[in-house]
């Protein structure tokens with residue numbers, strides 16, 4: 101049966117390619133002139149590279165422009181990259197800054213309008229209409245998730261329930277009593293909640309009306325999606341964004357769930373080789389780079405996201421012409437280098453969710469013994485597995501270790517723990533504990 105595809109803003113979401121390229125070029129030219137005139141760090145970098153706004157004549161000329169990195173943002177913290185005076189800025193958001201200085205974003209009135217539009221597109225990608233009741237369990241506050249999703253729901257005219265994160269009992273109560281049909285939260289919290297719903301004996305379709313969840317703010321695997329969708333019979337839609345670009349609303353899966361449509365009339369994507377920094381041919385995997393074509397307060401030019409993905413040039417069955425990016429397999433920031441080998445948490449997760457008897461709750465511990473990096477993975481086993489069957493447990497351990505070592509290419513220490521032994525997160529999951537940094541300071 102053909103899937104149903106609602107579209108929020110057909111004029112931009114289904115724009116023919118040639119017309120979109122014209123629009124992108126026109127917007128790029130304006131952007132480059134504006135940051136050159138208004139943002140000192142951009143002028144300095146462009147002058148050093150010997151490039152002026154007039155050198156941007158076609159879209160490909162974007163590759164002549166210098167990159168912007170999170171180090172640039174840190175050096176100009178908090179407001180040094182803003183392109184408008186503070187009196188034009190009506191809101192500030194910021195990242196948590198767990199790995200260095202927080203990234204600070206400012207928004208003008210028009211920026212907030214554009215953000216609401218791209219979030220309305222995102223929510224409509226999962227067929228949200230004004231008849232829906234949307235439980236927004238993203239954190240409200242400096243974090244972009246809460247208010248970002250909130251304005252998108254209101255723009256559509258659906259009903260927003262601004263519950264914010266945490267307090268699972270209340271989340272369940274609200275979901276049931278308010279007739280919630282759509283939900284926004286992190287994938288790890290959705291998994292947690294789906295289990296809590298199952299444990300409470302609440303049946304989807306009978307006791308709760310939830311049919312779709314919009315999950316973002318952390319990378320998650322295909323297998324985790326299958327688990328959530330199976331637990332509570334919903335569609336789990338992957339959404340993507342980052343504070344430096346706008347917040348959530350940069351790209352979203354449609355109901356086809358094959359890659360995320362980038363709202364590329366506003367956010368121009370490139371994929372570059374993370375080592376040589378050269379643009380890669382369309383369709384090749386590398387580091388995702390964004391230029392914000394329409395943002396006023398805090399535009400970014402060729403911002404290096406550290407996220408690794410590829411662009412999908414083929415047309416999507418939903419009718420949108422927005423180019424798609426493949427689901428993220430990892431962020432270069434999340435990558436661990438262990439004994440010289442690159443290890444992504446998603447590789448570990450993909451092994452865990454495929455082995456029966458294991459729960460998708462795990463923690464990765466990295467430590468150093470002498471000069472040697474040690475990788476240890478704690479995994480919860482499913483209820484009923486922890487019996488007196490020592491032989492069975494040994495067999496399970498052997499299988500996990502074997503599969504992990506073949507995927508990662510290095511030895512792994514394992515610890516199987518009882519159900520619920522790993523602390524549950526009500527926000528972003530704390531998957532990695534890297535103790536090596538203690539020694540490096």
Ligand SMILES: [Zn+2]
Pocket residue numbers: 354355356361416417418419420
């Ligand atoms: Zn699509």
